[in-house]
Amino acid sequence: MQKVATVRLQPGMIVARNVFSIEGVLLLGTGTILNNAYIERLQQFDLTSVYIKNPFTDQMADSDIIDTIPEVVREETRVQAVQVVHTAFQNLSATRQLDSQQFKETAGFLIDEVIKNRGAMIHLTDIRSRDGYTFGHSVNVCVLSTLTGVQLGYNILQLRELALGALLHDTGKMLIPKEILIKPGPLTAEERKVMEQHPDYGFDILRRQSEIPLISSHVALQHHEKFDGGGYTRSLGGSDIHEYARIVAIADVYDAITSDRPYKEGSLPHEAYEIMMSLANTHFDPVILKTFLSQIAIYPLDSIVRLSSGEIALVTRVIPGLQTRPILKVIVDADGRRQKDGPEIDLTKHLTTFIDKIFTPAEILDLDASLA
Ligand SMILES: [Fe+2]
Structure with a gap:
């Protein structure tokens, strides 16, 4: 299967992976043969790309050679997690109340599945609409961070703290005006200043929640710090940045550069790999980065x-x-x-x-x- 930009879709192409809205509604099922009406529907939902069957795999004598691409987290689990995070974050925007229990449960079932599928590699990126970007991103950063924690030999308690911090790392974004948050294109200097307050906003919300470990709140506070001290909001460096936040910083950037955005197609895994490597020592802890990258299929199945x-x-x-x-x-x-x-x-x-x-x-x- 190949991720094809919505603008390049043509009638007759076959959908290779279910497409869902952020509410968890199935928009197009695997096997659907695209027509103009379906393509328009995808555009209405602001989906930037869709997985399409690879024409070469289909024509091969043994076309079942790549039946399914093994995933770290099942599709149903991911869809359910995105839904919960979406609803909980919307409530936070509206009422300034955070339902900690929802996040704890979601982090819990994501951890269970990552542990069950340990050894699986990351082959695919998920498809997100413009509005659903932050929610899909939070779930994926949680999955990638947890996978790294498992590789680092974390125990279940550490995994819970890490996964919860990863799932909630962008909590502060719910207090950023929507025009800035989903602006298509680069931010002005002033808008960036507003945006760069989200780690502090997030920490401020999370540290008041008795059910959220303080260390998970620190992940939200520190996830934009850089290993060389050049990040924000406190310009911390090296081991002054908590290890969980060093993991989440890596997962955060990897997910951002591989995701399709309305104004920019995401990088392919081999390009993302090079970009990440070039940021070792400056942005990222090089030892954790190596562990993180060992789980990424540089040439994913079906490439x-x-x-x-x-x-x-x-x-x-x-x-x-x-x-x-x-x-x-x-x-x-x-x-x-x-x-x-x-x-x-x-x-x-x-x-x-x-x-x-x-x-x-x-x-x-x-x-x-x-x-x-
Ligand atoms: Fe962030």
Whole structure:
């Protein structure tokens, strides 16, 4: 499956993953063949992209080779968590009251599932509408942070503190005017000043909640601090930033750069990986960053890559720890001919073959059309 921008959708494409509204309403189910009415519906809901079946996987002799992409958290769990966070944050905006119990329960079932699926890698990003961005983001930052906590060997108590802090890290954004919060495009200097108060606002709300551990409130306060001391709001650096906040800072940026926004398509995992690496030591704790990145599939399942041999291949398996050397199946040979049952290449064994390009979703569609 490939994430395709809504503006590039065409009638006849097949939906590869259910699409939900923030209220948890199913907008389009897996297997739906798109028509103009469905595409308009997606635009009305302000969804920037949708997962579409990869035309190459579908045409292969053994098209069930990538049946489902294993996920760290099931779709139902994610949808339910987004719904709860949405409602609870809306109540906070309206009444200034925070329902701590809702967040604790949500963090609890997200932790349960992450633990159950330990060892799973991150292959996909979730699809969000413009209005639902903050809620989907909070849930995903919680999942990514918890996964990192598990890798770091945290016990259940630590995981609870971390997950709750991650889920609530942007609580203060509920007090930021909506025009600034969902402004499409860069903020002015003045708007940025307002926006940069959200860690303090969040801490102020959370520290008054007797049910929220103070350490989780500190995650909200410190999640924009940078490892070199160049962040906000206190310019803390190194180990003066709580370890939980150092984890959440990494998950926060990774999720932000890989998510599609109305004004900008998200980075692909391999691009995000490079960006994150370039921020080690300055923005991020390099040791935690390494742990975090070990869970990211740089070439996710069902991606299409070009090899140094000139062949074009589909990623069919990713081995944790060996993310740069996936197992592939050739779909276009070195002479440019489409292969319906091409050979398998295990890059952990073909050490002189390299991936020299990863196709964007748009390029995959163009490639398919050019071979028709
Ligand atoms: Fe934030």
